[in-house]
Amino acid sequence: MSLDTVLARLDTDLPEAQNRLLDFLRIPSISTDPAYKEDCVRAAQWLVEDLGSMGIEASLRKTPGHPMVVGHVPGDGPHILFYGHYDVQPVDPLDLWNRDPFDPAVEEGPSGPLIRGRGAADDKGQLMTFVEACRAWTAERGTLPCRITFLFEGEEESGSPSLVPFLKENAEELSADLALICDTGLFESKTPAIITMLRGLLGEEVVIKGPDKDLHSGMYGGPAINPIRVLTRVLAGLHDDNGHVTVPGFYDGVPDLSEDLRLQWEGLNFDAMGFLGGVGLSHPAGEVGRTALEMIWSQPTCEINGIAGGYAGAGFKTVLPSEARAKVSFRLVGDQDPHAIREAFRSYVRASLPPDCTAEFHPHGASQASEMATTHPAFEATRKALSEEWGREAAFAGCGGSIPIAGHFKSLLGMDSMLIGFGKDDDQIHSPNEKYDVESFHKGMRSWARILDVLT
């Protein structure tokens, strides 16, 4: 059976596949920081060349931001689009890494070998699982089993500003029968999962301004308004004592969890205490009366992701600063409207300001939540293929993260998506010491080989 030869080649070629990934990880393609603009281009170019090395015609496509990479393999059977992103998160605080985040290596971890470096799991390692499956398939069979389009983005970690215009402009070229997206994880690091619910994401930066210059808190402290103090009051008011978000209209469009889904999720026997315990916590901190899985998969949030104001260096400075800023994000579910919530948030902030203070806002992305069409026959076939590879029944799971691409594929290209990934809970994506288990990388490739086999 020819699938076996593809799988065998993936086993044999694993060391070379690892080296290719390490090479890719050495490029510091941090999309949110303009200082790394050229590195993002280099990462895109790396992908073009890698696809080219296996005979796939791919090119770097300009956008107002970082480039897209698009590749095409003609063929019969269904047309599949594969999506991943080559950009990565910033790396600070750098001193918490055990190595230079862009000098990756295979390390021996407590549960087997792992690949350490920024992007190892999110998303370079993940997207390469599909690329490696295609490489092995091509090497064994001379071609891929169906028509495949590759789409790699370079702005996923910075709100994807160029994505929607690009999809619109290239709708015909990119519309396929089904999209495969590899940017998610296993359920509890053990069970393969197809994500069927994704939270949306809305990002806002708010800058509170008061005095027109930094002041001395001895000379002005008392009569002069302190923007940090105003900011803390504004932010503290975003939740009530039960963890409920207070922004007016915030819960409009949040659906009740269906009994069916609640039962299915209960059946997963999620280890909430283990999940929290893994990061040094012991109490679910969200809304009172919800299970942890509900909170992550089906409830919206409001989080402060960054705050800065005044003097935060070594020592002390009795400054009364002229401004203070925070980055706030909202995870959205159901039919919550990110644009309405952005306006409601801004109105809330403005209404909370005392005299002499103004607020300035900077938008950072807005995407609605999305739910997958699990009735599509590919879902059940893929579930079986995944179960076979991992020796465990694959789950239809929710996901707390926001992968707006699935919603855009549906609304702009009329295309359903399957989100499958092999990350583990302890991969520390977005954190220092990000890693990807060699097991995830290896079984990930094998999973895609199996999925390509059942889908065609």
Next chain:
Amino acid sequence: MSLDTVLARLDTDLPEAQNRLLDFLRIPSISTDPAYKEDCVRAAQWLVEDLGSMGIEASLRKTPGHPMVVGHVPGDGPHILFYGHYDVQPVDPLDLWNRDPFDPAVEEGPSGPLIRGRGAADDKGQLMTFVEACRAWTAERGTLPCRITFLFEGEEESGSPSLVPFLKENAEELSADLALICDTGLFESKTPAIITMLRGLLGEEVVIKGPDKDLHSGMYGGPAINPIRVLTRVLAGLHDDNGHVTVPGFYDGVPDLSEDLRLQWEGLNFDAMGFLGGVGLSHPAGEVGRTALEMIWSQPTCEINGIAGGYAGAGFKTVLPSEARAKVSFRLVGDQDPHAIREAFRSYVRASLPPDCTAEFHPHGASQASEMATTHPAFEATRKALSEEWGREAAFAGCGGSIPIAGHFKSLLGMDSMLIGFGKDDDQIHSPNEKYDVESFHKGMRSWARILDVLT
């Protein structure tokens, strides 16, 4: 009359005095930042050499932190100690300066020439007014009019950790009949003032810790506690809606303003709207029901001087950070006990913490408020000398800033202090573009020459 020759020499030598000050300002003696340790030593050495150049025996005296400079001039008549500090504040945000803060120059300002650079007003320019007065006096008369001890500190901007031990160890050497302290300003930039009330200062840094690593807000947002959110709630709770500080026992020891003082302050016709308008504000923001002058001179405050947590760089990062921190300071009046308030603040923070969060505290200085003994005959004599130089009746004023040295001189050395300075409200001390008017510098020297004359 020989005072006239001293004053005339100060007029003639002004250009050289300015050059000496510029030279002194070029040394980046930022005491709070360990990176500038050697520069602090250089600034101390500069003073030793400058005093030496006019025949005053001075030396650099070691402390566990930055060195003290002590100089002695023997003589008859009263023994006067002069105090100033050679360290300066940090300079960030650097991009708001019109020049390199340590490449000072004389610029033409809207109301005459000014000396621009970090430390120009606080306190290098001010301390040099006294040194220049002594230089002219020595040049004209061959000696100073009385016994004078010079004491220059290098840690005033970073909580003076070495000061109290140094005063205790050298109490005999440093005890004089009266201390002169030059680190304050004119009243409303026009009227010479002797400061008779100083607020105390208590500094605390608090670090709220939650998860044991930075998390991804998609994966953990909801059930995982966010330390920034906890910090904003803790800080927002420090004041009630009337601007009253809520820390239990905070107001213990705050005296009522005497009717006498209230009337005297009313007589100063303080232009509160002009004071606020100069920094882009129009509403007194402190406690409801207090005048701006009361708020600055006689009321305590609680201010957040710095806050940091999560990702605050360019772009957006959906991080749920493992910790968040703030620097908080309290200005104290009357008999408020800084140590009791530190404990009460810490208890308040600890009591506000949700499960899974801890707080770590770092103390940054603690000094009580102090009130001067205006009955000392030197006060009235000095007031006359100042009034003569400036052509306006000098005021007995309060001061919002905290100059703990006056309290230490009283409690440790039994010595009364007169605080006299020539800074103006728009000097932007602790801010970008700090400056000192040449008028302040020049009339400051002349003021000290007159004061030395009347005190001896």
